[in-house]
Structure formats: C-alpha cells, structure tokens
Amino acid sequence: GQALEIRAEMINALVKKHAPMCMRQLGQTLEERKHLKHQGRLQFGLFLKELGLGVEQALLFWRRSFANITDDKFNKEYKYNVRYNYGLEGKRVDYPARSCARIIMQDTPGPQDTHGCPFRHYSPANLASTLSTTYGLGQAQSSEILATVKSGHYHVACTRLFEMTHGVARGKGLDGKGESVAHPNRYFERSWKLQQS
Ligand code: SF4
Numbered sequence: 001g002q003a004l005e006i007r008a009e010m011i012n013a014l015v016k017k018h019a020p021m022c023m024r025q026l027g028q029t030l031e032e033r034k035h036l037k038h039q040g041r042l043q044f045g046l047f048l049k050e051l052g053l054g055v056e057q058a059l060l061f062w063r064r065s066f067a068n069i070t071d072d073k074f075n076k077e078y079k080y081n082v083r084y085n086y087g088l089e090g091k092r093v094d095y096p097a098r099s100c101a102r103i104i105m106q107d108t109p110g111p112q113d114t115h116g117c118p119f120r121h122y123s124p125a126n127l128a129s130t131l132s133t134t135y136g137l138g139q140a141q142s143s144e145i146l147a148t149v150k151s152g153h154y155h156v157a158c159t160r161l162f163e164m165t166h167g168v169a170r171g172k173g174l175d176g177k178g179e180s181v182a183h184p185n186r187y188f189e190r191s192w193k194l195q196q197s
Pocket residue numbers: 020021022023099100103104116117118119120154155158181182183184187
C-alpha cells in the first residue's frame with residue numbers, strides 16, 4: 001500500500017533518511033552520476049512507485065535526475081521505461097516493488113552495477129566503508145554487521161542496521177516486535193512511521 005504522497009523534489013531527502021541501504025545507494029549513485037543502469041532504474045523506480053510516487057512525478061524525478069542528457073534523448077530512451085514501470089506501456093502490467101528475496105536472488109549485479117542488496121553483493125571492504133562513511137557506525141557495530149553478513153544472514157544484518165540507526169533495541173526489529181526486513185518498502189514505511197511517533 002501507499003505510505004505517503006510524494007513529489008519529485010522530496011525524494012532525495014526521504015531516501016537518505018528512511019530508505020534501506022540498497023535504495024539509498026541507488027539514490028546516491030543517481031545523484032552522483034546523473035544516471036542509473038537498467039536494473040538499477042527498475043529496482044529504484046518500482047520502490048519509489050510503491051512509496052506513493054505517481055507517474056507524472058516519477059517522470060519529473062527521472063528527467064531532473066538524468067541532468068546531463070537532452071529532453072529529446074530522455075523522451076526517446078527513458079520515458080518509455082518509466083511509463084512501463086507504471087503499467088502504461090508494453091505488457092501493461094502494474095509491476096510490484098521487488099522484495100529482498102527477489103533482489104538478493106535474481107539479476108545479480110556485475111562489477112559496474114549498483115543495484116542488488118549491498119549485504120549480499122558488496123565486498124566486505126566496500127560494505128565496511130559504507131557502514132562507516134554513510135552510516136557513521138563505529139568499529140564494534142560495523143564488525144557485528146560484517147560478521148552477520150559473513151554467516152549469510154543478510155536480512156538480519158539489514159534489520160540490525162535499522163535498529164542501530166533508529167535507536168531501536170536489539171531484536172525489536174522494524175515494528176518493535178521483532179519484525180525482520182523482508183521488503184525495502186516495509187523498511188522505509190517503518191522508518192518513516194517512527195519519525196511521526
Ligand atoms: Fe535492501 Fe532487503 Fe538488502 Fe536490506 S536486506 S539492503 S532492504 S535488499
């Protein structure tokens with residue numbers, strides 16, 4: 001379901017504040033490179049749609065984000081994809097946002113890609129550096145996350161990062177009752193809700 005009504009200009013700040021690492025990294029790449037590759041656009045675009053971003057605002061967001069290309073190129077090469085995500089082109093399927101299982105198991109990112117799940121797909125060094133620079137985690141917290149990842153518990157690592165960065169006690173999870181991260185949109189919604197309470 002839709003968590004809130006968002007406009008294009010709100011996205012970057014909302015993503016930084018409330019999105020899980022996979023989406024935050026895509027948002028950051030888009031800001032830095034003014035571009036995202038196909039799978040990244042799908043993963044991030046469907047996430048934003050499920051947050052409540054309508055197609056007109058989505059077109060505005062992607063157009064502004066791809067700041068280094070002309071309107072003509074945008075309209076020819078990217079507009080269709082944005083509308084496709086909303087079921088307005090091609091097969092006309094209103095695609096759902098990808099779950100963690102989908103992101104972790106399918107469309108494994110190559111070396112130049114930034115989609116996927118950082119807990120599953122980043123090297124330990126890259127993950128450690130993201131935890132310290134983007135999230136400001138100290139040594140002990142960072143080591144705990146890395147050990148969890150090493151044992152293959154990606155969802156647990158993501159849930160622990162949520163707890164650490166939202167002042168939530170260990171084991172309380174997304175909802176205060178131990179809910180583990182299984183979908184990026186649930187992560188966002190819980191984070192956003194905590195801010196309201
Ligand atoms: Fe994203 Fe899910 Fe990975 Fe967390 S566990 S970073 S929400 S794919």
